[in-house]
Amino acid sequence: MSQPTLPKGTRDFGPQEVARRNYIFNTIRSVFELYGYQPIETPVMENLSTLTGKYGDEGDKLLFRILNSGDFLDETKKKFRGTTVEQLEAKDTASLLAEKGLRYDLTVPFARFVVMHRNDIVLPFKRYQIQPVFRADRPQKGRYREFFQCDADVVGSDSLWNETEFVQIYDTVFYRMNLQVIIRLNNRKVLNGLAQLIAAAEKATALTVAIDKLDKIGIQGVRQELIQGGFSESQIHTIERFFKLHGDNRTKVLQARELLQGISEGEKGCDELLEVLDKLSSAMPLHNKLEIDFTLARGLSYYTGCIYEVVADEGTLKSSIGGGGRYDDLTGIFGVKGLSGVGISFGADRIYDVIEETGKFPESALQGARVLAVNFGGEDETAAWQAVQQLRHNKISAELYPQAAKLAKQFKYADDKKIPYVLIIGEAERNAKSVTLKNMQTGDQEKTTLAHVIHLHNKY
RNA sequence: GUGAUUGUAGCUCAGUUGGUUAGAGCGCCAGAUUGUGGCUCUGGAGGUCGCGGGUUCGAGUCCCGUCUUUCACCCCA
Numbered sequence A: 001m002s003q004p005t006l007p008k009g010t011r012d013f014g015p016q017e018v019a020r021r022n023y024i025f026n027t028i029r030s031v032f033e034l035y036g037y038q039p040i041e042t043p044v045m046e047n048l049s050t051l052t053g054k055y056g057d058e059g060d061k062l063l064f065r066i067l068n069s070g071d072f073l074d075e076t077k078k079k080f081r082g083t084t085v086e087q088l089e090a091k092d093t094a095s096l097l098a099e100k101g102l103r104y105d106l107t108v109p110f111a112r113f114v115v116m117h118r119n120d121i122v123l124p125f126k127r128y129q130i131q132p133v134f135r136a137d138r139p140q141k142g143r144y145r146e147f148f149q150c151d152a153d154v155v156g157s158d159s160l161w162n163e164t165e166f167v168q169i170y171d172t173v174f175y176r177m178n179l180q181v182i183i184r185l186n187n188r189k190v191l192n193g194l195a196q197l198i199a200a201a202e203k204a205t206a207l208t209v210a211i212d213k214l215d216k217i218g219i220q221g222v223r224q225e226l227i228q229g230g231f232s233e234s235q236i237h238t239i240e241r242f243f244k245l246h247g248d249n250r251t252k253v254l255q256a257r258e259l260l261q262g263i264s265e266g267e268k269g270c271d272e273l274l275e276v277l278d279k280l281s282s283a284m285p286l287h288n289k290l291e292i293d294f295t296l297a298r299g300l301s302y303y304t305g306c307i308y309e310v311v312a313d314e315g316t317l318k319s320s321i322g323g324g325g326r327y328d329d330l331t332g333i334f335g336v337k338g339l340s341g342v343g344i345s346f347g348a349d350r351i352y353d354v355i356e357e358t359g360k361f362p363e364s365a366l367q368g369a370r371v372l373a374v375n376f377g378g379e380d381e382t383a384a385w386q387a388v389q390q391l392r393h394n395k396i397s398a399e400l401y402p403q404a405a406k407l408a409k410q411f412k413y414a415d416d417k418k419i420p421y422v423l424i425i426g427e428a429e430r431n432a433k434s435v436t437l438k439n440m441q442t443g444d445q446e447k448t449t450l451a452h453v454i455h456l457h458n459k460y
Numbered sequence B: 001g002u003g004a005u006u007g008u009a010g011c012u013c014a015g016u017u018g019g020u021u022a023g024a025g026c027g028c029c030a031g032a033u034u035g036u037g038g039c040u041c042u043g044g045a046g047g048u049c050g051c052g053g054g055u056u057c058g059a060g061u062c063c064c065g066u067c068u069u070u071c072a073c074c075c076c077a
Helices: A015-034 A056-061 A072-079 A085-090 A107-116 A160-176 A188-197 A201-211 A214-228 A233-243 A249-259 A264-281 A330-334 A348-358 A378-393 A407-416 A427-431 A450-457
Strands: A045-047 A065-067 A098-102 A125-134 A146-155 A181-187 A289-292 A306-312 A322-327 A341-347 A371-373 A398-400 A421-424 A435-439 A445-448
Touching (some): A015 A125, A015 A348, A107 A146, A107 A341, A146 A160, A146 A348, A160 A264, A160 A322, A188 A264, A233 A249, A249 A289, A371 A378, A371 A407, A378 A398, A378 A421, A378 A427, A378 A450, A435 A450
Parallel strands (some): A371 A398, A371 A421
Antiparallel strands (some): A045 A098, A065 A098, A181 A306, A306 A322, A322 A341, A421 A435
């Protein structure tokens, strides 16, 4: 087949899809800016050395690597002539083939940005970033190889006001999108405290990975997973007491704090959660559900404090449409110690899928000309073109049908493109110094003046 | 990366145990209607059956490979 195709997991976007995506981006952007975040952008590609080792072994496998340019292949062949496979494996041969990669998320490039521009930025630095990221994953429902993340992070502030405001940002964005979501909140210190409580600090990761699956594989599944992970019955019993805690958010945290008594890290995690809840209680009530959820773990290993996850409370997509958290020493990996960061991310493509499925895109997400002027050719054509210019001069988006085609064809064009008004200027109208305006939705049409048309449409 | 699954007209899909010239609906184009879209009627165009190989007298149909789609696992937005 000579038909062109797209790489696996990538998509084209037509005019309507772009309009709807812009609606999502604009909603998120306006809330970010409302909270004082400023935009930055970074390149789609980073040095591989910036990216590798930041996302765990699984993450490294999902990095897209960019083949080096030039005739390096021949050079490399010469360079390694006569060397054995064992010698090759001992060297960093990969970097000879690829030294650049596509970014995997926006957080690591942001950390790199902060380090490189540390003398130019004002701390605490609040930035947002809306750009595509790339993962060499197998595509499936809600999972793409190229997708947009919308991140807001603040670096250089330990204050829990940041954590508090991120809850509000999530709440506000989804409220503006008319979407019901559940904002889940936990704290890594609580999870670490739990691991210490059962004397399994070194297995903290295995522990969190297992209990993170609770809502997916159920209590029995988690038990299985924990048993396989080498946890004892009594350890598992303690773990289960944790995720069986119930009551309102405050009660749950207080109960957890009691269970973690004497484990200072765990107590601190609970105190942080309580502080965020307190701060929120003195603000306007949230529109969406906020749930303290001790089973929330999140994969990225660099989280150290509060962690967030957002799932839609409507539609069928079960995976998260947003997530984030606090990471102490984010920039440490790039040599600048002691800078703490906290941030959140919106998964724009998954949000799109949910809004699409629930039919909640507003009509205004459509865009295009409001008025089509029909083209009769000759002097009529000139008159229509002048009218179009008048409309544009008055900020009314308008277009002239580019040739004197059959009227039915021109009307069908307006119909197909959902242009709501058609302006008709023919010989009769020119003689009467008037125009005919047809409303494509109602089918009504009236003879009027161009000035009146402009007056009418400027009201919108 | 593991395990399934899909591919036939622009779109959604039929296509019998392998058997003439591969069909339908929608869409598209033209006409009925030379100043009016949606509704109706009439006619028309449009296919290397994902791609490559194999079996067979004969393959859309069976076999192998490959790409692609979708889904689950892993992991994640």
